[in-house]
Amino acid sequence: MQHLTPQQQTLWLFAGTAVVLVIASLxxxxxxxxxxxxxxxxxxxxxxxxxxxxxxxxxxxxxAFLFGKTGVLALFALASFLALREFLTIAPTRxxxxxxxxxxxxxxxxxxxFLIAIEWYGLFSIFIPVYAFLLLPIVAVMAGQVKEFLPxxxxxxxxxxxxxxxxxxxxxxxxxxxPGYAGRNLLLIVFLILVVQSSDVLQYVWGKLFGKHKIAPxxxxxxxxxxxxxxxxxxxxxGASLYWITPFxxxxxxxxxxxIALMGFCGGLVxxxxxxxxxxxxxxxxxxxxxxxxxxxxxxxxxxPVFFHLTRxxxxx
Amino acid sequence: MLTxxxxxxxxxxxxxxxxxxxxxxxxxxxxxxxxxxxNHSSHGDFVLIWAALPPPLRASTRPIAGxxxxxxxxxxxxxxxxxxxxxxxxxxxxxxxxARNRSDPIEPMAGAVEQGYSLILFPExxxxxxxxPLLPFKxxxxxxxKRCPQVELVPVWIENLHRVMPKGEFLPVPxxxxxxxxxxxxxxxxxxxxxxxxxxxxxxxxxxASVKPA
Numbered sequence: 001m002q003h004l005t006p007q008q009q010t011l012w013l014f015a016g017t018a019v020v021l022v023i024a025s026l027x028x029x030x031x032x033x034x035x036x037x038x039x040x041x042x043x044x045x046x047x048x049x050x051x052x053x054x055x056x057x058x059x060x061x062x063x064a065f066l067f068g069k070t071g072v073l074a075l076f077a078l079a080s081f082l083a084l085r086e087f088l089t090i091a092p093t094r095x096x097x098x099x100x101x102x103x104x105x106x107x108x109x110x111x112x113x114f115l116i117a118i119e120w121y122g123l124f125s126i127f128i129p130v131y132a133f134l135l136l137p138i139v140a141v142m143a144g145q146v147k148e149f150l151p152x153x154x155x156x157x158x159x160x161x162x163x164x165x166x167x168x169x170x171x172x173x174x175x176x177x178x179p180g181y182a183g184r185n186l187l188l189i190v191f192l193i194l195v196v197q198s199s200d201v202l203q204y205v206w207g208k209l210f211g212k213h214k215i216a217p218x219x220x221x222x223x224x225x226x227x228x229x230x231x232x233x234x235x236x237x238x239g240a241s242l243y244w245i246t247p248f249x250x251x252x253x254x255x256x257x258x259x260i261a262l263m264g265f266c267g268g269l270v271x272x273x274x275x276x277x278x279x280x281x282x283x284x285x286x287x288x289x290x291x292x293x294x295x296x297x298x299x300x301x302x303x304x305p306v307f308f309h310l311t312r313x314x315x316x317x
Numbered sequence: 318m319l320t321x322x323x324x325x326x327x328x329x330x331x332x333x334x335x336x337x338x339x340x341x342x343x344x345x346x347x348x349x350x351x352x353x354x355x356n357h358s359s360h361g362d363f364v365l366i367w368a369a370l371p372p373p374l375r376a377s378t379r380p381i382a383g384x385x386x387x388x389x390x391x392x393x394x395x396x397x398x399x400x401x402x403x404x405x406x407x408x409x410x411x412x413x414x415x416a417r418n419r420s421d422p423i424e425p426m427a428g429a430v431e432q433g434y435s436l437i438l439f440p441e442x443x444x445x446x447x448x449x450p451l452l453p454f455k456x457x458x459x460x461x462x463k464r465c466p467q468v469e470l471v472p473v474w475i476e477n478l479h480r481v482m483p484k485g486e487f488l489p490v491p492x493x494x495x496x497x498x499x500x501x502x503x504x505x506x507x508x509x510x511x512x513x514x515x516x517x518x519x520x521x522x523x524x525x526a527s528v529k530p531a
């Protein structure tokens with residue numbers, strides 16, 4: 001497969017994903033017909049709307065890829081926007097945070113993606129952790145409201161870190177200059193997304209089939225030890241078998257996929273703890289069967305920066 | 318033509334900015350005559366309810382608006398009269414001679430109901446900028462219900478809009494809002510003013526409490 005051009009490899013991957021989705025859709029259809037006998041059935045109906053949403057999401061990513069770097073930047077900037085909106089909707093902010101929130105949406109978010117577009121690594125990697133971190137509490141303090149100032153400032157900063165800074169590390173993969181890998185960086189994004197999303201799906205499948213022991217009953221009651229071990233291990237294996245689209249060899253790809261899957265799992269747990277504390281089940285209801293944008297991206301948020309820096313540290317000049 | 322395009326743009330913009338999600342909890346979006354009564358914390362309130370209604374219902378629903386704020390300046394007047402087809406009422410408190418000559422504010426509302434329109438009403442009478450979820454209701458809702466006993470009253474809880482655009486701010490923050498429609502109510506045969514006003518207010522508060530996160 002390594003002799004193919006990046007375009008051909010991307011096409012093969014999309015074709016492969018489509019085949020998996022066709023099989024999943026068939027299984028969902030048979031389950032609906034045989035097990036649920038065409039009657040409403042909670043788990044099976046949820047499974048089917050998830051599969052349908054997957055078709056849609058794969059189509060959107062495919063469309064963005066057609067437009068290259070611009071398409072990918074636009075897609076993830078939009079994802080950041082929708083995620084930040086879900087985050088701040090649920091977050092306990094007050095009147096005095098109004099301008100700080102506005103600045104987050106309409107100044108910091110576009111600037112972060114602009115910095116990635118012009119590939120200014122020195123600034124995009126510290127812009128939110130340093131400059132937004134200092135600027136936002138200054139903006140908030142101008143409103144003169146001191147009640148719960150620290151938790152409020154921390155909340156807005158946290159939202160920006162997760163929804164903008166972390167998510168922006170997916171398109172930032174396009175800025176990496178890896179010797180012998182020029183022109184193929186889109187495939188790094190494919191690798192990340194395939195590993196982290198299939199890790200989520202495989203954890204779900206392993207958990208539904210063999211799940212017995214809850215791994216974090218207070219935080220995420222649906223997650224099991226069996227789902228975790230089976231899902232993360234098979235996602236690592238999948239990542240290893242995709243080494244031919246990466247600058248890594250088989251073992252390196254497996255280890256990196258393992259790191260991605262582990263971070264993704266932990267991201268799911270952390271975001272779930274926030275939802276539970278705020279008393280909501282999902283972040284939103286944008287994507288049928290999945291919940292909101294953040295429900296789908298929680299694991300990407302945590303794995304993207306780690307994947308970015310592992311690759312940058314060991315594989316770029 | 319201009320009016321229709323502005324209507325379309327405003328409804329679209331409101332949905333885009335707020336994700337304006339209509340949740341029909343206590344009733345269905347049917348084309349029956351209704352008085353929607355809602356909590357009021359932002360100028361965008363009735364725009365959001367209006368945008369949340371399906372277009373056929375939108376055309377037959379008129380918001381009640383304060384003439385002192387809306388009937389000033391070309392743009393505001395065009396919006397409230399042509400775009401939203403609002404029923405303008407005088408909220409000022411007249412004194413002496415003027416008070417005796419002044420028309421009853423219930424009259425224009427009842428008139429619109431008699432013409433077959435549904436109404437959007439904010440029984441608090443003014444925007445709520447306090448920390449309380451809901452201000453005390455004015456008695457208008459009772460007088461209107463008494464004048465129009467055939468019309469059902471539907472509580473509508475608008476969640477989060479005060480955070481999108483608090484009083485005094487002019488930059489909207491695109492947080493997600495929802496418009497929640499509760500169970501229809503009517504004035505009881507023997508019900509007095511205070512009981513009815515309190516009953517409608519508690520119904521709206523209960524609806525609000527049921528949709529809030531945490």
